Amino acid sequence: MGLMRSSMAIRTFVGVVSLxxxxxxxxxxxxxAAEVRTGDQPSIGARETVTDDIYIAGGNISSAGxxxxxxxxxxxxxxVDGRVAGDAAAAGGAVTILADIADDVRVAxxxxxxxxxxxxxxxxxxxxxxLGGAGIRGDVLGxxxxxxxxxxxxxDVRLAGGNIFLNSAVSGNVEVxxxxxxxxxxxxxxxxxxxxxxxxxxxxxxxxVGGEVAFTERExxxxxxxxxxIISFALIGTFLSQLAAALLLGLxxxxxxTRLVENASEQPLLEMGRGLIVFIVLxxxxxxxxxxxxxxxxxxxxxxxxxxxxxxxxxxxxVLLGSFAYRSFFGGEFDVNWKTILLxxxxxxxxxxxxxxxxxxQFILMLLTLGASAKMKWEVxxxxx
Numbered sequence: 001m002g003l004m005r006s007s008m009a010i011r012t013f014v015g016v017v018s019l020x021x022x023x024x025x026x027x028x029x030x031x032x033a034a035e036v037r038t039g040d041q042p043s044i045g046a047r048e049t050v051t052d053d054i055y056i057a058g059g060n061i062s063s064a065g066x067x068x069x070x071x072x073x074x075x076x077x078x079x080v081d082g083r084v085a086g087d088a089a090a091a092g093g094a095v096t097i098l099a100d101i102a103d104d105v106r107v108a109x110x111x112x113x114x115x116x117x118x119x120x121x122x123x124x125x126x127x128x129x130x131l132g133g134a135g136i137r138g139d140v141l142g143x144x145x146x147x148x149x150x151x152x153x154x155x156d157v158r159l160a161g162g163n164i165f166l167n168s169a170v171s172g173n174v175e176v177x178x179x180x181x182x183x184x185x186x187x188x189x190x191x192x193x194x195x196x197x198x199x200x201x202x203x204x205x206x207x208x209v210g211g212e213v214a215f216t217e218r219e220x221x222x223x224x225x226x227x228x229x230i231i232s233f234a235l236i237g238t239f240l241s242q243l244a245a246a247l248l249l250g251l252x253x254x255x256x257x258t259r260l261v262e263n264a265s266e267q268p269l270l271e272m273g274r275g276l277i278v279f280i281v282l283x284x285x286x287x288x289x290x291x292x293x294x295x296x297x298x299x300x301x302x303x304x305x306x307x308x309x310x311x312x313x314x315x316x317x318x319v320l321l322g323s324f325a326y327r328s329f330f331g332g333e334f335d336v337n338w339k340t341i342l343l344x345x346x347x348x349x350x351x352x353x354x355x356x357x358x359x360x361x362q363f364i365l366m367l368l369t370l371g372a373s374a375k376m377k378w379e380v381x382x383x384x385x
Contacts (some may be wrong), residue, residue: 021191034069039250042075044082057225057338059248059252061092070103074342076244078109087120091240095126104138108240112144114151129161139172156191173211179218183207218336238352242318243345250319250341253328257316257336261323264372265334272364275371283308312373318344320369 010361034053037044044057045048048065053072056063056181061075063082070086078092080099087103095109097116104120112126121138122131126207129144131151139155147166149157164176167184168212181197183189185206192211250257264271286302289295322344323334335374348365351358 026156036338038251046082055338057246057342058249058251065084074243074338075247091243093240093244100134110240118151126166150186177218183209184255239345239349242315243342245315246341246345247338249315250336255315258323259320260316260369260372260376261320261334261336262346263375264320264368265324269369271371271375272367273371274374275367275369278374279367280371282309309370313369315372317362317366317369318348320344320372321348321365 005258027239034055035050035240037054037056037058039058041060042056043061043110044054044056044063044065044067045282046064049068050065053069054063054067055072057074059076061073061078061124063071063073063078063080063084065082067082067084067086071080071084071090073080073088073090074093075092076094077256078090078095080088080090080097083099083102085102085104088097088101089106091098091108093109094111095107095113097107097114098103099117100116102119105114105118105124107114107122107124108126110127112129113122114122114124114131117134118136118138122136122140122142124131124142124144126142126144127146129142129147131140131147131149132150135152135154137154140149140153140157142158143160145162147159147161148167150167151170152169153170155353157166157170157174159175160177162179163182164178164180165182166174166185166189168187168188169188169190171190174189174193176193176195176197178195178197180199180202181195181343182202185204187203187207189355190211192214193201193209194214196216196218200215201213223368263269282302282304286306289302319336319341322340322342323336324345325347326340327334331366348362351362356363
């Protein structure tokens with residue numbers, strides 16, 4: 001059973017990360033039939049019909065038209081209210097799919113709601129997840145903090161999470177690793193139920209299992225599968241939050257971001273040095289001010305500024321990195337768009353998985369971003385004078 005839990009967690013991780021891989025692959029998809037839309041609030045109107053695949057990124061995304069191809073979306077809030085004839089892949093803070101999807105659905109987000117019919121598989125990773133609608137013709141594979149399934153599933157169901165509530169018909173087998181599992185009154189499992197939880201399943205009146213039931217009490221110590229699951233969702237959550245913030249900042253302040261990239265590329269070593277000086281001097285001066293009564297407010301303000309700067313660098317450094325990488329791969333001028341931002345966040349996340357060397361590269365890139373930003377601010381101050 002321990003092997004099953006580990007395998008299940010890994011499959012959950014691989015399935016959800018396939019969304020990220022798909023999105024990153026789209027960066028290189030510059031030829032062929034595809035439409036790209038970006039902005040603060042990109043949308044597909046209710047009267048629109050898009051015949052090609054569409055890639056859409058921004059702060060708030062809405063798709064109400066008819067899509068003949070695939071939909072790939074990344075942003076803060078995503079609402080799909082128009083039918084999709086192909087696959088749907090979405091990553092965002094909140095993802096709501098109310099329309100019918102003819103093929104597979106791959107979703108990652110904080111809050112996920114799928115309330116339309118799905119012609120293929122559903123793969124998800126999120127905090128709170130609700131699957132409803134007419135039904136899912138394929139398999140369901142996913143993980144989350146709280147999961148509720150009200151839609152009938154024609155294939156198998158494999159879940160990992162905290163509290164899981166299954167209240168629908170499942171034609172295949174069900175495998176669960178959770179804190180608590182509940183079968184609602186409408187639960188009808190035709191195959192086997194295999195689950196690991198802190199206690200035995202809670203079955204409401206009317207719930208049935210056609211096959212065998214195998215229960216394993218969850219160990220108090222964190223299993224390999226549990227560790228993999230925790231790391232997986234932490235990584236996905238970090239990737240999504242950084243992507244959403246970078247898209248919002250990079251696209252809304254695109255002119256500033258582009259100028260920042262150009263400044264960093266002119267004299268990168270000089271900007272790294274400038275960034276290192278700012279990174280060291282700001283907290284040192286702030287700490288020194290705390291030793292005088294008059295300087296305490298300024299010292300506190302200095303530390304708050306330093307904390308805000310670190311957050312700012314965490315968001316903006318992937319924007320700079322993506323523009324550099326995209327130009328290296330495909331040539332042309334420096335640019336900031338959803339493709340370069342997506343590429344930058346992906347590379348930055350991968351660097352974070354490499355101990356010491358990867359972290360050092362991240363730090364150097366942050367210094368480069370800080371130095372270029374400081375130069376731009378100094379130029380603005382000189383203009384005011």
